[in-house]
Amino acid sequence: MTICHFSTYRLKNSMATSERKKRQIKQREEMILDIARKMLVERGYPGMSMDRLADATEYSKGTIYQHFTCKEDLVLALSIQTMSKREEFFRRASTFQGRTRERIVAVGVAEDLFVRIYPYHFRSEQIVRLTSLRDKVTPLRNETLDACERRCLSTVAEIVRTAVGQGDVVLRDGMTPEDVCFGLWCMTMGAHTLMASEIPLSERGVRDGSKSLRFATKYFLDGMEWTPLMNDVDFGATVVRIREEIFPAETQQVFGGRVAEKSLPSLPRQVSSS
Amino acid sequence: MTICHFSTYRLKNSMATSERKKRQIKQREEMILDIARKMLVERGYPGMSMDRLADATEYSKGTIYQHFTCKEDLVLALSIQTMSKREEFFRRASTFQGRTRERIVAVGVAEDLFVRIYPYHFRSEQIVRLTSLRDKVTPLRNETLDACERRCLSTVAEIVRTAVGQGDVVLRDGMTPEDVCFGLWCMTMGAHTLMASEIPLSERGVRDGSKSLRFATKYFLDGMEWTPLMNDVDFGATVVRIREEIFPAETQQVFGGRVAEKSLPSLPRQVSSS
DNA sequence: TCGAAAAATGACAAATCGTCATTTTGCGAC
DNA sequence: GTCGCAAAATGACGATTTGTCATTTTTCGA
Missing domain, CATH: 1.10.10 (Arc Repressor Mutant, subunit A)
Structure with missing residues (x-):
């Protein structure tokens, strides 16, 4: 018995230290x-x-x-950290009380805030996408990132499906909800790639990339006739409401309370390599 | 005099060999x-x-x-080669005889063909965009690429301006022609980034990225109310006409004559690094 | 055939990724 | 306290890679 007790104690103790180690x-x-x-x-x-x-x-x-098994594995880990943050942002955005069209706008607002708060994320996301590293990376990490991205997408797809169900939008041309997500995703990803580029957009005649992106998505959704069309309602007011109701802290952090600010500061640029 | 003649001869000769050398x-x-x-x-x-x-x-x-001054300089040179090809494609596309809306579609067709014929270009374009190399690269090469890109953009912007002039589209929300280009550019770039990604789009529920991109741009332009709306005309027929009239050889090369083919072969994927 | 200028070469320095034999540390037992 | 073992930390090292530059080779007119 005594031995057994000791043994149990030791086991417990050992496990305790092991837990501490893990932490x-x-x-x-x-x-x-x-x-x-x-x-x-x-x-x-x-x-x-x-x-x-x-x-x-x-x-x-x-x-x-x-x-980390290799450098890319480390970068992937960075991506996971922020991607799960993005997932949280998207989930919160999708809870916005309003029409489906407004909830989609909310996701756009979430992405915008996300990119501003984690400006590094996009760069590493691109690196991960560009470098072929599927076979060098910890499988678990790979799956984690994959699952995270999938959940982000399905959050949006779910809104699309709800919209279709409520008759706010009709999918033509054989489009699926995922195709709609793809369209939004493309615009967002392309815009951020261009904004993070070395050549300032202003040299290409684009004053405010974020604003342009907002309008591009607006027109895209209007083109699908996703009601209510944003000509019919106050688009800016919706954005402000979303920021106030869903992301008050983040908006404060990024815009310092200037919720309705129109001309936003451009994203930080990478310091030249040494 | 003689000396002068000799000298001239030598100079000429020397220049001739120099020219040959340069070639x-x-x-x-x-x-x-x-x-x-x-x-x-x-x-x-x-x-x-x-x-x-x-x-x-x-x-x-x-x-x-x-x-080449460095590896990046070489990659930039590769980019220039293809970018000037893209410029040519765009210029040809913009000559399409039709409504402004159709000419924009023609640019989309040009880009699609371009990406299919030069699948490597996009990858190096991304590398150039991602790596900060402004200071390592031959300045001339830098400017050349920049000018090329600018001409591509202005080809599109010119179509937009014409459209505005003809009343085919009205720019709202303080959008400039360049902002419209930015929207199209974002979608294109984002779509190709995602298509070139390691994770096949099909796993994200997108069957045919090119097709989705085509529809995304269609909705975007419809949303701007750029007439004629593509619900009002036969969109597919326009694409076929563009391929036949402007890019017969390229279409043959890519699709083998199946001009109206809908489900296109996906872009080649990079071989895993060794 | 000669000689000088131009061009080509590849050994070398520096930096970087990833490995692994060796050293150090942590921790329970006595 | 200290002994001993297992786990963890270390950094020297091998393998690559980029970019340089002294040396060799080629070119071409005289």
């Missing part, structure tokens, strides 16, 4: 990611070297490689 | 670019190493570095 490791991983993210933003993808990261984190390279 | 060098540069492009497509950006390229071209690395 510590998790915490360290987040610390590494924080520093890596900063580096990625400031110095670009090639500028974020594993040696430099090891120096900055004050851990050795070997330790970092215990967390 | 040879130019020719070699194109040969290098051809091989580099193949390598870029087959092995991806990291897989196209300068050593391998030197081997494949049967020149030394030093010689290659006499043509």
Whole structure:
């Protein structure tokens, strides 16, 4: 019995320390990611070297490689962190009380806020999309990101389906709800790619990329005759309402309370690599 | 006098050989670019190493570095080659005899053909856009690409301006012709980014990205009330006419004469890096 | 055939990713 | 306290890759 008790105790104790260890490791991983993210933003993808990261984190390279199988795996981990944030933003946006058309606008507002709060995310998202790394990366991480993206999409698709069900929009030309999502996704992704580009949009005659994107999506949805058409209602007022009701804190953070601000500050640009 | 003649002769001769040299060098540069492009497509950006390229071209690395200041400079040169092709496609498209709305559709058809004929271009375009290399690259090359892109855009902007002039479309919300271009550009770029992604679009519920893109632009322009609305005319027939009248050879090359083909083969995917 | 200028070459330096033998640390047992 | 083992951390090292530059080779007119 005594032995058994001891044994149980030891087991418990051992498990307790093991749990603590896990927490510590998790915490360290987040610390590494924080520093890596900063580096990625400031110095670009090639500028974020594993040696430099090891120096900055004050851990050795070997330790970092215990967390991530390779550099791309690390970038993927960064993407997951922010992608799950985006998922949360989208979910909150979709709860907006209003017509389906307004709920779609809410998702657009969510994306806009998301990009402003996490400007680095888009860059790493592009890197992940561009680099072929399916076979080098931790499978779990791969699936996690995939699932996250899928949930983001299905949040939007669900709104489309609801709209179809309520008769707010009719899908023509054999379009599926997913095709509609694809259209919105394209515009958003393309706009952010161009906005993050080295050549300022202003040199291409575009004053405010975000505003242009908002109007492009507006016209796209109007073209589908998704009612109410945004000519019929006060578009700007809806955006303001969404920001106030769903994202008060984030709006405060980004716009400092100037909810109705029209000409928005442009996104930060990457520092040139050294 | 004699000396003068000799001197003139020598100068002429020297210039002639110099011209020949220049031609040879130019020719070699194109040969290098051809091989580099193949390598870029087959092995991806990291897989196209300068050593391998030197081997494949049967020149030394030093010689290659006499043509290009760095790897990015070479990729930029590749981009320029195809971008000027795109410019030509756009210019031809804009000559389509028809309503302004149809001429915009023609540009869309041009882009679609372009991406199919030069599938590698988009990848290098993204690389150029993602990597900060403004300061490493030959300034001339930088400007050349920039000018090329600008001409592509202004071809489209010109159609928009004509449309406004003819009353085919009214720009609301303070939109400029360039803002309209931006909208179209976003959709196109986003769609191709997503289509070139590792995750097949079919897993996201999108059967045919090109088709979805076509409809997205259609709805976008319909939403702007750019007449004639494409519900009012036979959209598919216009596309076929454009392919037949403006791009017969290219259509043949891509679709093998099946001009009206609806479900198009998906774009080739990058071979995994070695 | 000669010689100078131009061009080609590839060894080399520097940087980077990822590995792994070696060292250090953590922790329970006595 | 200290012993010993397992787990974790370390950084030197191998393999690549980019870009340079002293040296060799070629070109071409005299």
